[in-house]
Amino acid sequence: MTLNVEIKRYNPEKDDAPHWESYEVPADPLDSALALLLHVKWHIDGTLSLRKSCAHGVCGSDAMQINGENKLACSVLVQDLVDNDGATVKFAPLPAAPVIKDLVIDQSRFFEKYREVKPWLINDNPAPEKERKQSPAEHEIIEEATKCIMCGACTHACPSTWASPDYLGPAAMLKAYRYTFDTRDDGEGERLDTVDSENGLWKCYTIFNCNEACPKDIDITRWLSALKRRSAVTA
Amino acid sequence: MASRAASTSNAQSWFLHRITGTFLIFMLITHFWVQHYDQQTATISHDVLSTEQIENDVLPGYTPEAEAAVEARFGETAEVTPYDVVMLRLADPVYAVLWKAFNILFLIVALHHGFYGLNNVMSDYIRNPMARKTAKVLSWSLALVLLVVGMYSVLVAGW
Structure with a gap:
């Protein structure tokens, strides 16, 4: 053809x-x-x-x-x-x-937002001899979120991003979820302070465009809702 | 779970928005049913005013012109909740407390839900931080005015 x-x-x-x-x-x-x-x-x-x-x-x-x-x-x-x-x-x-x-x-803004949520393991305890362990059940909580490949399809499909260029966006906040709910991570407080802000979680109006766009079929809205609930109970 | 400094958090407002949204579903249904559809079930007391007083139009009803306009638009069988019925409900010494409490809660819930939503929309469209702050202050001030006016109307009606 x-x-x-x-x-x-x-x-x-x-x-x-x-x-x-x-x-x-x-x-x-x-x-x-x-x-x-x-x-x-x-x-x-x-x-x-x-x-x-x-x-x-x-x-x-x-x-x-x-x-x-x-x-x-x-x-x-x-x-x-x-x-x-x-x-x-x-x-x-x-x-x-x-x-x-x-x-x-130009993806620089996208990756700035990514860095803002501290997408790395925060744990000041000395590392064990081999590795910080996590049970399969504990990993299951974040399994889907770890599949994100940071392509940006979701963040650039989100009307909140279109309206507010400073909005953190689903990709960055999914990373915040992925580390906040990682049982080996201790950085919940500082990470939630970032996402629980004017340009963070509360601009997510559960429009589901991110879910539609995600090439890895991640249920992003669901995980952001979990992050909202965690923010609400710890605020 | 770590607790955090609540001063900068927006979580409570978001959470309240969910709660008020849930409340609104039930309150709106109740309000429409009671206020606009089933006037008889909702009429709590006939004892507040005597039949004579009602017959003598102590409380104002709709003007003949208004009733004619409703009939012209919705047909001759159309019913309008008479003003008297609403006023009677709010004049009852016992049940009026319930309805006034309901209406005031309804007012607070609706104002919070509506104005939080409005502020979300405004923060999406207003770029300038100063303008955004001004819009926020103005909108919540308007909400406060509406709250005072609404509460006053509910409280004095019938009493």
């Missing part, structure tokens, strides 16, 4: 504003959406910029807006996007983030 691939292009050195460009791309229904972009870059227009690394849904580099929804380009198949020859697939950078070029966004 041949598809009409539309890409939102923007080169800050040349363009005043982003604009759409169309390309005819031969495709197989079992191709990934990323394959369409790579065809454009390798065979039609080498100036197209995009991020990708593993291309297997592990690194989280190629999160972007595909046909209006935030997805990982490598993890969605053509047959799940369109079903007829000549159909259109639209690619745009993740919304609510500054665009560096074409599909590449």
